[in-house]
Amino acid sequence: xxxxxxxxxxxxxxxxxxxxxxxxxxxxxxxxxxxxxxxxxxxxxxxxxxxxxxxxxxxxxxxxxxxxxxxxxxxxxxxxxxxxxxxxxxxxxxxxxxxxxxxxxxxxxxxxxxxxxxxxxxxxxxxxxxxxxxxxxxxxxxxxxxxxxxxxxxxxxxxxxxxxxxxxxxxxxx
Numbered sequence: 001x002x003x004x005x006x007x008x009x010x011x012x013x014x015x016x017x018x019x020x021x022x023x024x025x026x027x028x029x030x031x032x033x034x035x036x037x038x039x040x041x042x043x044x045x046x047x048x049x050x051x052x053x054x055x056x057x058x059x060x061x062x063x064x065x066x067x068x069x070x071x072x073x074x075x076x077x078x079x080x081x082x083x084x085x086x087x088x089x090x091x092x093x094x095x096x097x098x099x100x101x102x103x104x105x106x107x108x109x110x111x112x113x114x115x116x117x118x119x120x121x122x123x124x125x126x127x128x129x130x131x132x133x134x135x136x137x138x139x140x141x142x143x144x145x146x147x148x149x150x151x152x153x154x155x156x157x158x159x160x161x162x163x164x165x166x167x168x169x170x171x172x173x174x
Contacts, residue, residue, distance in 0.1 A: 043098035062145035065134035071144035
């Protein structure tokens, strides 16, 4: 149990740090820059901030699923890499799209950090074997709750990579 918890805590930490670093030191013109057909950096951080509690809630709702296999510990690192990578584009579920909830990246990051504290409290207190419980993800369907936790943990790193893509877009303000 401790090894699983420590792994999740490391991924949570790396994800938060990567998001902070990718969004650091930006001016309003930079975080509001919107490449054609894409989100702005503020949009991205808003999405991460509102997705955090939604992802945690689906993990809290995990239940036994008869006949479903547990998550495979040998695939944890690969799962995290795939989530953080941007090889497969995924549309945000309804309600988790940017909607102008925050006026700045700092305010969105503050909300994310507030939510992340709640996530860390859950991880540190959780005694359930999330590998053997399942939950319904709005895009992926029925998944092991531990996979859901890895998704939650690596989600900010995925969007940190998206922010870096935006920052490298031609026309990004200097």
